[in-house]
Structure formats: structure tokens, C-alpha cells
Amino acid sequence: IAGITQAPTSQILAAGRRMTLRCTQDMRHNAMYWYRQDLGLGLRLIHYSNTAGTTGKGEVPDGYSVSRANTDDFPLTLASAVPSQTSVYFCASSGGGPDNEQFFGPGTRLTVL
Amino acid sequence: GQNIDQPTEMTATEGAIVQINCTYQTSGFNGLFWYQQHAGEAPTFLSYNVLDGLEEKGRFSSFLSRSKGYSYLLLKELQMKDSASYLCAVLDSNYQLIWGAGTKLIIKP
Numbered sequence: 001i002a003g004i005t006q007a008p009t010s011q012i013l014a015a016g017r018r019m020t021l022r023c024t025q026d027m028r029h030n031a032m033y034w035y036r037q038d039l040g041l042g043l044r045l046i047h048y049s050n051t052a053g054t055t056g057k058g059e060v061p062d063g064y065s066v067s068r069a070n071t072d073d074f075p076l077t078l079a080s081a082v083p084s085q086t087s088v089y090f091c092a093s094s095g096g097g098p099d100n101e102q103f104f105g106p107g108t109r110l111t112v113l
Numbered sequence: 114g115q116n117i118d119q120p121t122e123m124t125a126t127e128g129a130i131v132q133i134n135c136t137y138q139t140s141g142f143n144g145l146f147w148y149q150q151h152a153g154e155a156p157t158f159l160s161y162n163v164l165d166g167l168e169e170k171g172r173f174s175s176f177l178s179r180s181k182g183y184s185y186l187l188l189k190e191l192q193m194k195d196s197a198s199y200l201c202a203v204l205d206s207n208y209q210l211i212w213g214a215g216t217k218l219i220i221k222p
Contacts, residue, residue: 042215090156
């Protein structure tokens with residue numbers, strides 16, 4: 001059982017390029033999330049999906065888009081990357097149990113030059 | 114606005130006890146979480162409190178006072194492997210997690 005996987009592990013990207021970060025979970029969780037984590041700041045929610053076919057905007061959605069075609073996959077796309085999007089990106093999922101615990105993927109370290 | 118405050122960094126000695134505090138102001142409250150994050154790794158779940166009081170789980174305990182908007186994480190019998198960042202997060206009225214910036218805990222021998 002893998003839990004949540006993310007790809008790539010790290011990426012260096014030229015500004016203006018398009019990039020998709022992949023996230024797949026095998027826990028059949030309904031809810032999935034994308035966060036970015038920057039030094040000195042807490043995890044900030046970019047987009048979320050409460051169930052397949054639906055998505056919502058988080059705290060910092062600008063410059064990012066997501067889709068949720070099925071339960072397992074939740075890709076995050078940067079349409080035209082900018083240096084301020086340099087960050088570590090974490091995908092997470094939750095099964096909506098009593099404590100709504102979120103499980104995190106290993107993260108993608110993205111550098112935009 | 115919504116705000117989660119916790120100390121930036123703390124230092125403690127191996128074998129000792131340390132208490133990491135968290136205060137919050139959020140739009141609604143549906144529970145408070147503590148996560149552990151080792152450098153370069155993903156956060157992992159430690160505890161969840163939704164009612165006032167102390168929840169004990171082995172060497173780790175978490176306390177909540179909803180009236181004071183306050184929680185703490187208590188780590189006993191500290192081990193070198195406890196060196197990590199500890200993240201406080203509150204589930205708000207929209208059932209979204211609001212995260213603190215984390216407390217980096219340094220354990221010295």
C-alpha cells in the first residue's frame with residue numbers, strides 16, 4: 001500500500017513554462033488537498049476537492065488549477081510558472097472520519113527560475 | 114482574520130519534558146490537530162482534540178481549552194529523534210485546516 005504518491009520529487013522550471021504536479025492516492029479517500037509550504041510560513045491551501053468531480057479554491061489559488069476526474073488522482077497545474085511559485089508542494093487526502101486526519105504525500109520541491 | 118500562533122523555535126535536553134504552546138483565532142472551530150514534520154519530509158499526524166482537556170498518547174499529550182483558544186503539545190522523555198517541527202492546525206467552520214508556521218524543536222544531548 002503506497003498511500004499517497006507525488007511526482008516529480010523535484011523540478012527546476014524556467015519561468016513561463018507550464019507544469020503539472022501529479023498526486024495519486026490509493027486509500028479511496030474522498031477529500032484531497034494541495035498545499036504549498038514556504039520557509040517561515042504555515043502550510044497554505046491552494047485548492048481542494050471534497051469528492052471526485054468537484055474542486056474548490058483555497059487561500060492561495062491564483063496561478064494554479066486542479067482537476068478531479070476520479071477518486072485517486074488530483075493533479076495541480078501551473079499554467080505559466082513564476083519565480084514566486086518556488087516552493088515545496090504537498091498533496092494530502094482525508095477520509096472524512098471523526099477526526100478528519102489528513103495524510104500527506106512526500107512533497108514536490110519546485111524551483112522556478 | 115484567522116491566526117494561529119506558536120513559537121518559532123525551542124530547545125530542550127534529551128530525557129527532559131517540553132511543552133509547545135499554540136494559540137488560535139479562527140472563524141469557527143471543529144477541532145485542533147498537531148502534526149510532526151522532520152526536515153525534508155511530509156507532516157505526520159500526532160493528535161486531534163475537539164473537546165477540552167488532555168489527550169495522552171504514549172510520550173505525547175495534547176491539551177485543549179476552547180474558551181481560551183489555546184492548546185499545547187507535551188513531549189516527555191525526549192529522544193534525539195523528536196528533533197522536528199511541530200505544526201498546530203485548526204479545522205475551521207468550513208472544515209478547512211488553518212496551519213500555524215510550526216515550532217522547530219531542537220534536542221540537545
